Amino acid sequence: xxxxxxxxxxxxxxxxxxxxxxxxxxxxxxxxxxxxxxxxxxxxxxxxxxxxxxxxxxxxxxxxxxxxxxxxxxxxxxxxxxxxxxxxxxxxxxxxxxxxxxxxxxxxxxxxxxxxxxxxxxxxxxxxxxxxxxxxxxxxxxxxxxxxxxxxxxxxxxxxxxxxxxxxxxxxxxxxxxxxxxxxxxxxxxxxxxxxxxxxxxxxxxxxxxxxxxxxxxxxxxxxxxx
Amino acid sequence: xxxxxxxxxxxxxxxxxxxxxxxxxxxxxxxxxxxxxxxxxxxxxxxxxxxxxxxxxxxxxxxxxxxxxxxxxxxxxxxxxxxxxxxxxxxxxxxxxxxxxxxxxxxxxxxxxxxxxxxxxxxxxxxxxxxxxxxxxxxxxxxxxxxxxxxxxxxxxxxxxxxxxxxxxxxxxxxxxxxxxxxxxxxxxxxxxxxxxxxxxxxxxxxxxxxxxxxxxxxxxxxxxxxxxxxxxxxxxxxxxxxxxxxxxxxxxxxxxxxxxxxxxxxxxxxxxxxxxxxxxxxxxxxxxxx
Numbered sequence: 001x002x003x004x005x006x007x008x009x010x011x012x013x014x015x016x017x018x019x020x021x022x023x024x025x026x027x028x029x030x031x032x033x034x035x036x037x038x039x040x041x042x043x044x045x046x047x048x049x050x051x052x053x054x055x056x057x058x059x060x061x062x063x064x065x066x067x068x069x070x071x072x073x074x075x076x077x078x079x080x081x082x083x084x085x086x087x088x089x090x091x092x093x094x095x096x097x098x099x100x101x102x103x104x105x106x107x108x109x110x111x112x113x114x115x116x117x118x119x120x121x122x123x124x125x126x127x128x129x130x131x132x133x134x135x136x137x138x139x140x141x142x143x144x145x146x147x148x149x150x151x152x153x154x155x156x157x158x159x160x161x162x163x164x165x166x167x168x169x170x171x172x173x174x175x176x177x178x179x180x181x182x183x184x185x186x187x188x189x190x191x192x193x194x195x196x197x198x199x200x201x202x203x204x205x206x207x208x209x210x211x212x213x214x215x216x217x218x219x220x221x222x223x224x225x226x227x
Numbered sequence: 228x229x230x231x232x233x234x235x236x237x238x239x240x241x242x243x244x245x246x247x248x249x250x251x252x253x254x255x256x257x258x259x260x261x262x263x264x265x266x267x268x269x270x271x272x273x274x275x276x277x278x279x280x281x282x283x284x285x286x287x288x289x290x291x292x293x294x295x296x297x298x299x300x301x302x303x304x305x306x307x308x309x310x311x312x313x314x315x316x317x318x319x320x321x322x323x324x325x326x327x328x329x330x331x332x333x334x335x336x337x338x339x340x341x342x343x344x345x346x347x348x349x350x351x352x353x354x355x356x357x358x359x360x361x362x363x364x365x366x367x368x369x370x371x372x373x374x375x376x377x378x379x380x381x382x383x384x385x386x387x388x389x390x391x392x393x394x395x396x397x398x399x400x401x402x403x404x405x406x407x408x409x410x411x412x413x414x415x416x417x418x419x420x421x422x423x424x425x426x427x428x429x430x431x432x433x434x435x436x437x438x439x440x441x442x443x444x445x446x447x448x449x450x451x452x453x454x455x456x457x458x459x460x461x462x463x464x465x466x467x468x469x470x471x472x473x474x475x476x477x478x479x480x481x482x483x484x485x486x487x488x489x490x491x492x493x494x495x496x497x498x499x500x501x502x503x504x505x506x507x508x509x510x511x512x513x514x515x516x517x518x
Contacts (some may be wrong), residue, residue: 042251057357063430067422070363074370078378087407106363112280114367117341123251181279184299213408221415226385 045126090206101140108132161200265497266335290325367462
């Protein structure tokens with residue numbers, strides 16, 4: 001991967017790519033017309049994911065930390081087989097808090113990618129990767145604030161449930177109507193309200209159930225093996 | 228010609244990406260029908276009976292998409308009937324149908340790609356550009372079935388100990404969570420052991436090299452050349468308007484007299500993977516000694 005030496009430039013690019021590319025593609029496809037937008041948006045999401053993953057590639061993390069991230073990904077994917085319970089967001093949050101922002105992004109993004117190995121790939125895969133990755137990244141950025149406060153973690157779970165729904169609805173609007181207008185987006189948001197509520201509540205439940213035991217397990221591993 | 232499955236992984240990746248990208252950018256009926264049929268044929272040949280769920284998913288997507296689009300879009304001149312004072316048009320239904328078909332075609336081709344790209348091939352393709360991500364993907368793909376097997380063993384042990392009772396939903400959810408907790412403890416410890424054994428064998432001491440039994444043959448070059456050139460031609464001439472199709476306000480075929488040639492070219496690259504697969508299968512069948 002291309003590596004930028006300047007840390008500030010890296011961070012800037014990380015946020016410029018998603019924030020500037022999406023409107024650019026929107027404008028381009030508005031001129032070119034219709035359906036090219038969907039493919040373009042997927043490519044954009046993929047680029048954004050790549051930009052974040054470049055950070056993960058470039059960060060020096062030991063083999064232990066890398067494998068622990070892998071285990072988190074595998075657990076999330078295995079967890080997606082549970083009926084009704086989808087612990088991906090909770091696990092991604094915990095990975096972000098304890099392993100750092102880059103690993104958090106990787107855990108979220110690769111959970112989406114690997115579970116699509118089982119559930120089927122599609123143009124939505126980059127969107128899922130980006131959304132879950134960002135949840136892990138944000139959890140990593142605010143790691144210290146979240147670490148010892150259950151109410152904050154619960155709030156994070158609820159907000160990330162809303163964020164997941166809002167971002168995936170962008171994709172749903174694009175796919176079903178072949179374009180993007182505020183009106184159809186709001187219609188999609190209202191339509192998916194029950195699912196949004198379900199995401200938010202199940203995230204909160206999972207965080208309530210898993211955050212403390214997971215934290216203890218990870219802390220124990222950290223002390224035992226000195227990571 | 229070797230099948231895509233036995234070609235160089237780069238060739239498989241490039242071919243599938245070219246076909247799906249063209250389908251996503253040129254959504255005309257003449258393009259999507261061969262894309263969908265070719266994808267379904269290729270996927271069925273590779274997946275066999277295990278692909279049943281994908282077929283159901285794709286059929287549902289096409290139907291739902293055709294039903295949903297007219298609710299949001301009221302463009303088009305051919306009104307089928309009026310619902311809630313809003314016209315439901317034939318054009319909107321067809322656009323929905325086309326959206327669904329694009330999606331289904333992409334799912335089929337990428338489903339086939341996941342069957343082709345085993346984790347060693349993934350490491351070969353992405354290992355050089357992003358070693359960590361490639362290792363993470365292939366590691367996670369191995370851990371998932373391992374964790375599944377382990378969680379079954381934990382469940383059986385707990386059942387044997389009389390700690391795991393299948394009762395109402397709440398208690399079974401509680402039990403599942405208990406198993407998940409035990410699984411996590413084991414997985415984390417096991418992960419550390421894996422990492423240590425990797426370090427002991429020299430991981431992170433230098434650049435990792437991969438054993439890759441995938442020579443780049445002449446036919447791989449042919450695959451890549453045919454698909455990239457075709458995709459470039461098809462996308463360019465579609466953008467120039469040499470051939471095309473408009474849905475709104477009325478469904479019309481646009482473009483000149485040579486349109487048929489472009490559709491034929493696309494159909495050819497759609498069906499080629501399945502055809503080569505079939506040819507190889509037939510060859511195997513007739514090479515088996517019958518005496």
